[in-house]
Amino acid sequence: xxxxxxxxxxxxxxxxxxxxxxxxxxxxxxxxxxxxxxxxxxxxxxxxxxxxxxxxxxxxxxxxxxxxxxxxxxxxxxxxxxxxxxxxxxxxxxxxxxxxxxxxxxxxxxxxxxxxxxxxxxxxxxxxxxxxxxxxxxxxxxxxxxxxxxxxxxxxxxxxxxxxxxxxxxxxxxxxxxxxxxxxxxxxxxxxxxxxxxxxxxxxxxxxxxxxxxxxxxxxxxxxxxxxxxxxxxxxxxxxxxxxxxxxxxxxxxxxxxxxxxxxxxxxxxxxxxxxxxxxxxxxxxxxxxxxxxxxxxxxxxxxxxxxxxxxxxxxxxxxxxxxxxxxxxxxxxxxxxx
Numbered sequence: 534x535x536x537x538x539x540x541x542x543x544x545x546x547x548x549x550x551x552x553x554x555x556x557x558x559x560x561x562x563x564x565x566x567x568x569x570x571x572x573x574x575x576x577x578x579x580x581x582x583x584x585x586x587x588x589x590x591x592x593x594x595x596x597x598x599x600x601x602x603x604x605x606x607x608x609x610x611x612x613x614x615x616x617x618x619x620x621x622x623x624x625x626x627x628x629x630x631x632x633x634x635x636x637x638x639x640x641x642x643x644x645x646x647x648x649x650x651x652x653x654x655x656x657x658x659x660x661x662x663x664x665x666x667x668x669x670x671x672x673x674x675x676x677x678x679x680x681x682x683x684x685x686x687x688x689x690x691x692x693x694x695x696x697x698x699x700x701x702x703x704x705x706x707x708x709x710x711x712x713x714x715x716x717x718x719x720x721x722x723x724x725x726x727x728x729x730x731x732x733x734x735x736x737x738x739x740x741x742x743x744x745x746x747x748x749x750x751x752x753x754x755x756x757x758x759x760x761x762x763x764x765x766x767x768x769x770x771x772x773x774x775x776x777x778x779x780x781x782x783x784x785x786x787x788x789x790x791x792x793x794x795x796x797x798x799x800x801x802x803x804x805x806x807x808x809x810x811x812x813x814x815x816x817x818x819x820x821x822x823x824x825x826x827x828x829x830x831x832x833x834x835x836x837x838x839x840x841x842x843x844x845x846x847x848x849x850x851x852x853x854x855x856x857x858x859x860x861x862x863x864x865x866x867x868x869x870x871x872x
Contacts, residue, residue: 537872538651539852540592544580547849548592560655562605563619567674568649568846569598570859570866572764576792577643578856583792590645597621597642598677599649599870600670608658616664618676619649619656620820634684634814641814650852652872662820666828672836674867679823679836680815682711685760685788686719687819692810693784696757697723701778703747703771704762705729705738707865708788710839712760713741714832726756728774730767734863737838747774755780764789769796776801784808843868 536554539547554562574595576582600618603611611617623646625638633639642648664673700723702713713727717740725741728750735744745754747770759779763771768791775785776798785807802809815823826832841864843855859866 534653536651536653538594538647539849539872540594540647540650541577542592544587545578545853545856547852549849550592554653554655556605556607559607559658561603561611561617561658561661563601563617563654563656563661564604565599565601565619565649565651565654565870566616567600567670568596568868568870569674569678570596570856570868571598571678572790573597574643574648575856575859579860581792593643593645594647594650595643596648596650597644598675600664600673600676601649601654601870604653606658610658611663616670616673617661618664618673618820618824619654620660620662620817621648621677622660622814622816632684633816650870659817662817662824665824668824668827668833669837671840671842671867672827672833675836675840675865676820676823676827677815678707678865679711679715679826680819681708681788681812682715683819683822683826684815685712685786685812686715688810688812689758689760689784689786692808693758694782696780699724699726699756700758700760701726701728701754701756701775702741702760702762703728703775704764704789705731705734706762706764706863707839708764709760709762710737712762712788713738714835715826716760717741718826718829718832726754728771740835747771750774750778754778756783758784758786760786760788762788765791766793766795772797776805776807779805779807782806782808784810787811839864840867841865845869845871847871 538550603615621642623640625636727738759775768789
């Protein structure tokens with residue numbers, strides 16, 4: 534059977550690659566149903582990556598957030614039509630105590646190899662998570678994004694001291710929303726503060742204890758630990774704020790992605806004994822936790838606040854439209870893959 538793979542050839546240039554799909558071996562074949570756009574996809578689509586990076590990684594199909602339906606299983610462990618979330622990590626060399634997303638030789642779909650923007654996906658059965666309870670597919674599509682929050686949580690719990698009375702999240706975007714939601718559920722007795730630049734965005738964080746505009750941080754603001762979910766050029770200012778306000782020996786979780794290097798005040802990090810932990814992507818167990826998290830109806834309702842449904846994509850022209858739509862959408866763009 535011939536498979537259609539919608540590859541980004543160069544910025545804003547999509548082409549179809551035709552490839553024979555294999556029914557041999559033990560891999561599942563999954564038909565993508567609902568996809569979600571990530572800022573990383575946009576950086577490739579718009580060409581906002583270093584030219585050397587683009588030259589190295591293109592052409593490739595974009596999108597690494599996806600749920601789909603099983604259309605073939607050689608072992609008959611999955612029913613035809615069963616809904617699954619696909620995991621974009623391709624594990625590398627196993628090393629004890631090293632997470633799969635940092636393992637030597639690990640690869641990531643839509644980062645140098647084809648993502649989920651294709652007609653069918655051959656995928657290892659250990660790279661899918663079965664849909665459990667009644668979760669809307671538009672919400673299920675952002676499971677990968679939610680799993681990142683659970684990876685941050687896992688590393689936070691292993692790298693921070695037990696004083697967690699006050700947790701602060703820097704950022705008012707989608708990752709900050711996910712992280713704050715997870716912290717609210719896992720630390721119900723902690724005070725959770727979200728700091729951001731836009732009052733309108735901060736109004737969505739009604740489930741936390743307080744929100745603060747970053748240019749109005751009070752002098753007596755001193756959280757035990759902090760989560761940087763800003764990214765971009767704003768990371769520098771967020772990290773500066775964290776270092777100046779966090780209590781001694783607090784843990785700073787870095788999660789915002791910056792394209793360029795930024796200066797960091799190492800002197801105060803040393804003097805205050807701050808633990809800095811970098812986090813990127815996620816692994817199988819994080820996906821399991823994200824799926825369990827989404828079974829909660831209250832969580833589903835909360836996640837729907839940041840999911841903006843574009844509609845169905847049926848052509849290359851529609852692909853361009855959904856990427857352009859996403860450029861003006863501050864939330865998570867989700868669309869139905871009708872190809």
